[in-house]
Amino acid sequence: MRLLILGGTEFVGRAVAEEASARGRRVTVFHRGRHAAPPGVAELLGDRTADGGLDALEKAAGDGGWDAVVDTWSGAPSAVRDAAELLAPHVRHHVYVSSRSVYADPVPAGLDENGPVVDASPDDESGADYARAKRGGELAALAAFGDRALLVRAGLILGPHENIGRLPWWLLRVARGGEVLAPGPRDLPLQYVDARDLAGWTLDAVERGLGGPYNVVSPPGHTTMAELLESCVRVTGSGAELRWTEPETVLAAGALPWTDLPIWIPPGEAHDALHQGDVSQAVAAGLRCRPVAETVADTWAWLRGLGGEPPRRPDRPRLGLAPEKEAEILRSADR
Known part of the structure; x- marks a missing residue:
């Protein structure tokens, strides 16, 4: 080809x-x-x-x-x-x-x-x-x-070479250690695709001559917020403590889903829209998604090999919660 x-x-x-x-x-x-x-x-x-x-x-x-x-x-x-x-x-x-x-x-x-x-x-x-x-x-x-x-x-795409900054932000934040604001609920289901799985499926589809639209993202609930963030703690070896915080507390403090806390969207219509899509057609056409632990570990290995700031697209805003804002939310959650 x-x-x-x-x-x-x-x-x-x-x-x-x-x-x-x-x-x-x-x-x-x-x-x-x-x-x-x-x-x-x-x-x-x-x-x-x-x-x-x-x-x-x-x-x-x-x-x-x-x-x-x-x-x-x-x-x-x-x-x-x-x-x-x-x-x-x-x-x-x-x-x-x-x-x-x-x-x-x-x-x-x-x-x-x-x-x-x-x-x-x-x-x-x-x-x-x-x-x-x-x-x-x-x-x-x-x-x-x-x-x-x-x-x-x-849908949501993660993996090595990510230039948006979602998973890289979480990995770098967890790597700093200490108490980490973890937006709940812990079992919040996530739907995403590793860029390498997207690439593999796409090439298979081309070789088979497929046409038309396909939703290419993992099945709903492929992982959860807890599995994702706990994987970040394991691969970085930072000993960070995840402080799970109710969505209401996070939102009341003014933290923005998706931007201040990348990947995370609280339960509701927006979450259903992003993380509950039907992907049965792509799965039937051969889509296979690797475990989240592998995506996290490989992304961390890539980040460590950069020796500096991860790449970031200039047409996208910088993501992540400011340290002082995170500390403020954690203090409010203790009250």
Whole structure:
């Protein structure tokens, strides 16, 4: 298989590139040159948002093309459209890594791929609204490739090379030791996917010629907040003490779910929307998810090997609870 990845140097795109290379596939990554490409892949340089930014891609496509392309773009859908239109005559299969965020609110527990989606356009040039940007990207892929387009609707993605900062923040916080605010309940179920499992399933799906939308995230309850944070304590060896705190106390103190306390969303509609999606179609198509302890351990090993700050996408806010705010909440929980 000849595989083209638009991006391919960070997180999900990198996981796909590394997995494809490990399988002996011929991998080409098209990127802006801001980050080192994985070893052993061919590189094309260009900025898809600039005038003439697809020139290198167009030339390479004319020299033979590829069996499949994987696009992880999360900005303006027009960038997905332009690349897809250019590649359609030269590529057999298109994979767009989308998101379960495309489903229209309210998103009930158990929603499958047939749920209603947000209104969007493949011609949107702003990409400011994440849900509409991802849906617009889907529409762009479908317009150019039809049933040759696979829409990978991921949810929460964790694992090595994460550049959002969710699991890295928890690992680094736990590694500092002491009392750690652990937002409850302990048995709060979590639904996520390791980027490497996402990559493996995606490549399998391409080889099988699958098309259409798939929710690609672990089955609901694959792990819990307790399993996740206790794994962080074990792998860091910090001896940190997890102070489990009721959601009401955390929220009353003004701590924000998802941003101040990454990954965590208290029980309710928002939690059901993110952590209770129907993934039976992807599971039937071969999705297998590794244990959370493995994801946590491998992410910690990667962080320790960096020798500095973990990477962070400039278009995403910095995550995590300030130490003084954490101490304040823990004091209030003692009262």
